[in-house]
Structures are given as C-alpha cells and as structure tokens.
Amino acid sequence: MKPSIPKGTRDFGPIQVNRRNYIFNTLRRVFVKYGYQPIETPVMENLSTLTGKYGEEGDQLLFKVLNSGDFLRKVKDEDYQAGNYKKMTFQISDKGLRYDLTIPFARYVVMNQNDITFPFKRYQIQPVWRGDRPQKGRYREFYQCDVDVVGSESLINEVELTQIYDEGFAALGVNVLIKINNRKILTGIAEAAGIPDQMMSMTVAIDKLDKIGMDGVKDEMRRKEIGEEAINTIEKILTINDLEELKSFFENSETGRKGIEELQTVFNYLEKIDLTNEIVFDITLARGLTYYTGTIYEVAAKDVKIGSIGGGGRYDDLTGMFGLKGVSGVGVSFGAARIYDVMEELDIFPDSTAEGTQLIFVTFDEKALDYAFDALQAVRKAGINAEIYPESVKMKKQMKYANSRKIPYVAVVGDNEMQAGEVALKNMKTGEQANVKVADLASKIKQ
C-alpha cells in the first residue's frame, strides 16, 4: 500500500513547524501585550452549533463526523428512498469539525457567561477544517489565529485590533494594506439606492470590484435583479473615498450616517498612533460572512499576490443565536497558512526560527563516547541544547550529520582530548577549531 494523506492536508516537517511556531509566538506576544488571554475549544462541535452560521455554502463545506456504532439506525427509509441527503446528514451525523474559531468562541462565551468577566478578550490559535476544493493558499486544514473581544461596544476595541494587525504584521516583517469599512455604510448605500432588501447581493457584487472591475460588478448586480437606477447610484457612491463627501448621499439613511460616524471615530484615534502599515478606508470592502454588523477589516499582503491574509469585523449579536442577547463583539483573524506562504515566498523567515541543538559531541571510540556522555550532561545542565552522536562511527559520517542538522558547534573527543580533560571545539561556520576544557564549554558557546 502506498501511503497518502487526504486531499488538501499537509505534513509539517521540523523546519515548517519551527517556522509556524515562530509566527504563532510572534503574534502571541502581540496579543498578550494588548491584554488578550488564550482559550481552546474542541476540534468537534455539535453539528447544530455549526450549521446555519456560515450560509448555505458554508454548510456544504462543513466536515461532518459520522456517528459511532450503528449510524444508519436513525435513517428514515423515506428519506433514503427520496435521496434526501441533507435530511439524512443529521440522521447519521451529529458532530462536525470546526469551520472557524469565531462560532465556537461565541458558543464558549454563552456557556461560560457566568464565569466570564466582560469585556472578555481572548485569542485562540487552532486549526480549522473546510471541505473546500484546494488550490494554492487554500487548504482543507489550516490554522487560524483569532483575536476577539466581546461585551464591549466601544470603538476603542476596533482601534486596538487595527493596532494588533499593524504590530503583528510589522513584527513578522510582512508589508500589508489594512482595509477598513463598515457594514452600516454598505447598508447606507443600499438604502440610498432604494434597495435595502438586496443589500446582501449588492455587497457580494461589490466585493469583487478589484477582481472583475466596475462593469463586472454592474453585470453581477443586474443578474441579481437590481434595478438600473439603483446600479447607477451605487456606481456613483463607490467612486467616493472620502467620508465627509459620502455624508451627502446618506441624508435618508440613518444607518449609513452612523457607519460614517463610527469610521471617523476609529480613524481619529488611529491618527494619534504610530503605525507601520498603510491603513485605508475602502468603501468596496464587503466580506461575505453574514454575521458582521459594523466595522469590517481585511488585510492584503503588498508584495505577494495571494488572497487576503486576515479579516474580521464587529458582530452585534453573535451570541444571540445561542441565547445570550445584547453582547456585542469584534474580532480579527490572522490566516497563518497564508502568512506562512507569503513569508516563504519573500524569504523573510529569520535564519534560526529553530531553537535547535547548539552543540554536538562526536567521538572516535567507545571510551570517548563515555567521556563525551559525561560532558554532555554538564553542558545541558548549564542550559545548552546539546546532543551526542550515539555511535562512534566514522568521523566523516558524524561530521556530516552535524552539518546537515546545521548544528553550529561540534565537540570532537578522542584520546588527546580525554587526557587533557578537554574537547576539540569546532565552529562549523568558520571552520575554526580550538581545544577547550570541559568545564569552560558551556560559557564558551554562550558567547
């Protein structure tokens, strides 16, 4: 049998895990700096927790977990005969893999509401699963790093999350464009165009602007049966990138005006802050997820062509679907897998993302192996990551191992060294070699 792994999944070797951890650790430091605390939730959620939260499309992409035992027991014959797979899904499966971290978080908040002190700021770094068709930068299993705060309507949260984006990507060395919009402005546009009921289809069309152009967007809206007059109004509004100017269109849209006000507050705060990356108001930013109600974010890498590497927004009533009303939240997500791809393409991972072995002992014979073993214990005790080549095979082979592992120092042990209570310490980068007392080994390497 030839081994294989499921479509859209990947193995991660030592280099990749080290690099991924580097990304996680870098982001984690930023999250903690802003007062966010970690939580984790199970890989599986009840299917009822997940379905209906991501739109019909999302439900299709959920991985369902087959019930244990006689899973066909509950299947109704009439549903089987009719080929009604959607109904049968719930008869053979009551669990699913998490699709994102936001819905499980909302569920967590509701379940633990009595123990949580609001506002609750949490971060969460865990894999999620989507039954999407894989392509580049698109996997069926990938990590997300989410930062959310619930139980506060203050726009300060929006400002801080923008800072976290800015600081996080700056710390990783990725140049990004952070785009901000507000769902209320999109609602305002729909109201100004006289099509408040078609706000969602309008939004989906607008979201594609930079991909298919204005004519494409107009075609798409026509296909969604949005009137010609409304389309003209929308087109006019979309050319505006100044919030003050936008106000004149929203005379009849209270929601729209509120959206402008909110964004202005956010930008006023942002002006007081030192920021590394470019942050722009983008009226065409829409985002698909249905639960956003206020500020929305999207982050694009500037130097690599790839889908968005982060996104998020405010949701006024995410916990409402689990029975806890009136808890507003806002959060953003870092797409770890894509960030990884971007950093790899730009070749900007630091040389040693690995906290690897610093010193290896190589030996000529069994006696030297014993001697080196004792020395090994001493340097480890002194805090050096060290290992020993466990067999005193040919020197060439041992050196080759040290070289391929990129271990910076090699301690060579033979008769001469043993007699003097030393090792021959070789710097693998420069090729220099000098004899060092075993007692001085750790301090020598720390320099």
Added chain:
RNA sequence: GUGGUUGUAGCUCAGUUGGUUAGAGCGCUGGUUUGUGGUACCAGAAGUCGCCGGUUCAAAUCCGGUCUUCCACCCCA
C-alpha cells in the same frame, strides 16, 4: 459544486511518429582521506512510469475511469 491542468528515482525534471536493458542533475551510499562536515574527483544503489481497466504483436507514450496536484469560477484564510 462547475470548467481545465498535472502525475516518470528521495527531490526537480527529460523521454522523438507507440518499438529492445526508462535517462539527467541534485540528494543518498562507498572510496580518494584509519582524527574532521561544507569544495573536487571516482564508483555504486535506487523507478509496478499515480492507480484500475481497455486498444495493440508491442503502451511511460493512445483511449476510458479513478485518485492526486495546480489554475479559473464559487467562496474564503
């Protein structure tokens, strides 16, 4: 989910109109070098040509199916 694309040694790939023992570079193993890696030279091992089936005297090559890869759409991180 729709349309297309890809698969040959551990890796990256070549392989003519179907025709004998399927090649290269890198890597790997051994040697030049019985106290030394990264350079050089020499030698060697390694492939069910993704998988299943069909056409043919003959298939890596043609046809069908399937899995996988990547791309566009859809959607999204």
